[in-house]
Amino acid sequence: MTPFTYTRAHDPASAVAAVAGRPDAVFLAGGSNLVDHLKLGVATPGEVVDVTGLALTGIEDGSDGGLRIGAGVRNSDPAADARVRERYPVLARALLAGASPQIRHQASTAGNLLQRTRCVYFQDTTTPCNKREPGSGCSAIGGYERYAAILGASPACVATHPSDLAVALRVLDASVVVLGPDGERRLPFGELHRLPGDDPSRDTTLAHGELVTAVELPAPPPGARSTYVKVRDRASYAFALVSVAALLVPSDAGDPRDAAQVRLAFGGVAHVPWRATRAEEALTGVRLTDEAIDAAVELELEAATTSEGTAYKRAMLRGTVRAALRELSTGERTLR
Amino acid sequence: MTRTIGLDVDGEAVRIEIDVRTTLLDALRERLGHTAPKKGCDHGQCGSCTVILDGRRHLTCLSLAVAHDGATVTTSRGLAALDEAPDAGPPADTAEPSSPSLPGADPADLPLHRVQQAFLDHDGLQCGYCTPGQVCSAVGALAELAAGQPSHVTDDLSGRPELSDAEIRERMSGNLCRCGAYAGIVAAVRQAAGS
Ligand SMILES: Cc1cc2nc3c(=O)[nH]c(=O)nc-3n(C[C@H](O)[C@H](O)[C@H](O)COP(=O)(O)OP(=O)(O)OC[C@H]3O[C@@H](n4cnc5c(N)ncnc54)[C@H](O)[C@@H]3O)c2cc1C
Ligand code: FES
Ligand code: FES
Numbered sequence: 001m002t003p004f005t006y007t008r009a010h011d012p013a014s015a016v017a018a019v020a021g022r023p024d025a026v027f028l029a030g031g032s033n034l035v036d037h038l039k040l041g042v043a044t045p046g047e048v049v050d051v052t053g054l055a056l057t058g059i060e061d062g063s064d065g066g067l068r069i070g071a072g073v074r075n076s077d078p079a080a081d082a083r084v085r086e087r088y089p090v091l092a093r094a095l096l097a098g099a100s101p102q103i104r105h106q107a108s109t110a111g112n113l114l115q116r117t118r119c120v121y122f123q124d125t126t127t128p129c130n131k132r133e134p135g136s137g138c139s140a141i142g143g144y145e146r147y148a149a150i151l152g153a154s155p156a157c158v159a160t161h162p163s164d165l166a167v168a169l170r171v172l173d174a175s176v177v178v179l180g181p182d183g184e185r186r187l188p189f190g191e192l193h194r195l196p197g198d199d200p201s202r203d204t205t206l207a208h209g210e211l212v213t214a215v216e217l218p219a220p221p222p223g224a225r226s227t228y229v230k231v232r233d234r235a236s237y238a239f240a241l242v243s244v245a246a247l248l249v250p251s252d253a254g255d256p257r258d259a260a261q262v263r264l265a266f267g268g269v270a271h272v273p274w275r276a277t278r279a280e281e282a283l284t285g286v287r288l289t290d291e292a293i294d295a296a297v298e299l300e301l302e303a304a305t306t307s308e309g310t311a312y313k314r315a316m317l318r319g320t321v322r323a324a325l326r327e328l329s330t331g332e333r334t335l336r
Numbered sequence: 337m338t339r340t341i342g343l344d345v346d347g348e349a350v351r352i353e354i355d356v357r358t359t360l361l362d363a364l365r366e367r368l369g370h371t372a373p374k375k376g377c378d379h380g381q382c383g384s385c386t387v388i389l390d391g392r393r394h395l396t397c398l399s400l401a402v403a404h405d406g407a408t409v410t411t412s413r414g415l416a417a418l419d420e421a422p423d424a425g426p427p428a429d430t431a432e433p434s435s436p437s438l439p440g441a442d443p444a445d446l447p448l449h450r451v452q453q454a455f456l457d458h459d460g461l462q463c464g465y466c467t468p469g470q471v472c473s474a475v476g477a478l479a480e481l482a483a484g485q486p487s488h489v490t491d492d493l494s495g496r497p498e499l500s501d502a503e504i505r506e507r508m509s510g511n512l513c514r515c516g517a518y519a520g521i522v523a524a525v526r527q528a529a530g531s
Contacts, residue, residue, distance in 0.1 A: 235505075
């Protein structure tokens with residue numbers, strides 16, 4: 001690790017000032033990603049500003065029937081929270097599918113959303129990587145691509161965003177509360193992460209020094225059911241190959257497979273948690289047969305580019321969306 | 337940059353001056369001689385460095401020690417003292433419990449925690465390298481289960497999870513065992529949960 005100074009921030013404004021005022025300063029939350037990167041030499045900050053002492057650890061009811069989750073809340077807490085389990089099962093399930101119990105006690109809401117890609121080349125400082133070292137090239141293209149993106153990638157970067165939580169928040173239409181040097185702002189969750197384009201070094205739209213203080217969930221649509229299905233190389237403690245966050249409002253008509261509203265977000269396929277708006281449109285007001293689901297996923301994947309290493313993701317995504325929507329419509333659980 | 341921090345480790349209050357880059361694992365092992373937590377991967381991927389930190393099971397390899405000034409740490413060496421308060425565990429959706437500290441006795445002279453005894457009863461180990469992390473993790477897992485917290489394999493999120501081998505496997509999945517003693521580990525955790 002390169003030398004750095006350590007400061008413990010006592011209020012959000014001074015944390016923002018400390019990081020905003022120094023280009024090589026970073027926020028430290030649980031440390032489960034940042035400390036790893038300090039060891040690997042991926043992160044070489046001159047100053048580390050610890051934000052775990054800030055009072056951002058509450059889960060509070062919002063005025064509109066929603067919920068506000070503080071940036072410092074540890075991942076295990078919303079997963080165990082009765083309100084989350086009842087109203088936002090997709091959120092509880094996404095958290096419980098992530099990392100390990102120990103890591104979930106350590107990881108914070110904000111740290112989870114702002115964790116960096118697990119692309120092996122990003123983590124290996126001996127290889128070229130445009131995200132770590134702009135202009136050096138992308139080793140993943142034509143290299144180890146099993147975890148690479150198939151949607152929204154660019155010739156500069158095929159990294160995927162590793163967070164499960166982010167995929168659930170994307171489908172829940174959450175917003176992010178951010179404090180910067182000029183005050184507080186709120187952004188829709190879909191505007192937090194960005195596609196790589198020709199500047200993969202930036203994962204998000206946040207400016208340097210902007211502190212995430214909370215995530216806000218609107219009340220779920222009346223009658224909504226939701227779930228999260230994640231496929232991995234082993235049963236637990238592994239990142240997603242693909243994952244699906246799904247929300248379904250069944251129609252009043254007789255067949256449980258008739259959908260009034262469907263929302264879908266995909267993990268493991270892009271640099272951002274991918275909201276599958278084309279598939280959603282195709283499935284809204286439709287009977288959720290396997291054929292209809294496959295066609296909708298294929299429509300979403302029309303823009304996808306796969307390679308030898310990622311070709312499997314098409315079929316896996318179809319199967320995972322089927323499993324998620326079957327669970328929500330008929331209650332039959334085929335994958336977990 | 338150095339800093340002086342205080343920790344309570346297995347019932348003993350200590351103060352040390354550390355380089356701020358020191359992980360909690362290195363502070364415990366290299367500076368304080370607490371070699372119970374093991375360094376397996378040093379990257380959060382194996383669980384062998386697990387301790388009970390301020391009442392919750394926690395890795396120590398991805399934590400800066402300086403960020404845990406004032407913390408209470410229970411390693412597998414001091415685990416037996418926690419058995420006196422078997423209910424200690426985070427309740428379903430409120431704050432974590434405080435972890436009781438050890439009496440003055442040398443932890444090595446204390447009886448085994450029931451989880452540790454169960455590991456012996458069921459051969460839940462071979463080389464033993466992962467075991468200090470496994471037993472700390474099992475203590476945390478049982479407390480979380482007792483508090484009604486769901487896991488990835490819990491079918492009904494609204495109810496209380498029931499103890500099953502699938503639940504034990506999932507809840508212990510943050511601890512790898514290169515010797516493959518998993519069958520014994522599951523049996524040990526099942527026994528400890530029942531006693
Ligand atoms: C072995 C292993 C397996 C894992 N598996 C999974 C998995 O399956 N699914 C999954 O989703 N995750 C997984 N993770 C990742 C884990 O969820 C993240 O490491 C964790 O969520 C990061 O949270 P933290 O609080 O520890 O963040 P830190 O490491 O402290 O910080 C991460 C980043 O966020 C920034 N940051 C932190 N707080 C703020 C804030 N308030 N405002 C602005 N910036 C901030 C930091 O500067 C840093 O860049 C795994 C991790 C490991 C080590
Ligand atoms: S040494 Fe900490 S998880 Fe492996
Ligand atoms: S007993 Fe050898 S690693 Fe688990």
